[in-house]
Amino acid sequence: MIKLFTRLAALLKKNDRPARAAAVLQKNDRLVRIGTALALSLVIAAAVACGGLPLRLLVLLIACIGLMEFLAMHTGPARPGLKVAGIVICAALVLSGSIDPLVTLAAAALGAPAAGLAVLCGRIRGRDRLSATDYAPLFFGAVYIPLTLQLGLYLAPAEQFLVILCAAASDTGGYYAGTLLGRHKLCPAISPLKSWEGFGGGLVLCTAVCLLMGAAAGPLQWRFLHLPLWAWALMGTVLHLAAAAGDLFESALKRGLGRKDSGNLLPGHGGMLDRIDSFLFVLPTYTLIRIVTRLAQGS
DSSP: OHHHHHHHHHHHHHHHHHHHHHHHHHHHHHHHHHHHHHHHHHHHHHHHHHOHHHHHHHHHHHHHHHHHHHHHHHHOSOOHHHHHHHHHHHHHHHHHTTTOHHHHHHHHHHHHHHHHHHHHHHHHTTSOOOOHHHHHHHHHHHHHTHHHHGGGGGSOHHHHHHHHHHHHHHHHHHHHHHHHHOOSEEETTTEEEEEHHHHHHHHHHHHHHHHHHHHHHTTTTOOSOOOOHHHHHHHHHHHHHHHHHHHHHHHHHHHHHTOSOSOSSBTTTBSHHHHHTTHHHHHHHHHHHHHHHHHHHTO
């Protein structure tokens, strides 16, 4: 009997090693995730504070990386024609925004034939055989990523920080609340790991960010929106809904394509698209709120 208990104790101790190893790896993964997020946040904060050309170049870099990841998910990595066309469209949309909004629309219109020429040249030379299904993601991706990102260049620096902080708060609150408290699945058909508890955590943190920004708008003389605090809280809720929708949309894309991440550029996060998926929905939502509010206030 004593020998039996001794063997059972040895087995339990041996089987405990994988669990302890998994716990250590999980902890390290979280540390890497936090470190990557902090480094990226510092770069973005510095670019927003500088404004002008540094910010525009950073937006261009993010747009190009995001679009390349989007195209790679749909058509595979070795597509030189699509890559050239994508970079042309990104540069046209992001860099032209500093001149006039009408020029941006013209650049978007000219981006289609420019991209078409790049793809056709690749096909004529026999290096890049593309079908219509390969070509279509380029234009959807151009609207989804660079055209959306360049909206942020028309906002004031305080607004840019607001949108970035709201998207980050929604992601961060959702991640940690879901990790610690997650029990009830939010949308298992699209993302099995997301929970209602995580959704609530993101809602609380995103609304708190909006309330803080609203409280600081007066003393700091930010003139972008004149709203009572209850309206700032409502805006936080709407922006969180947009962030959650962006996250689920990206998850649905990856699930449909059989991908876990959009890439492996950012340790602990995956690809660039995995980091900005919420932001791509929060930014146009905030822009629409801003337009409607100003029209309602007659300014």
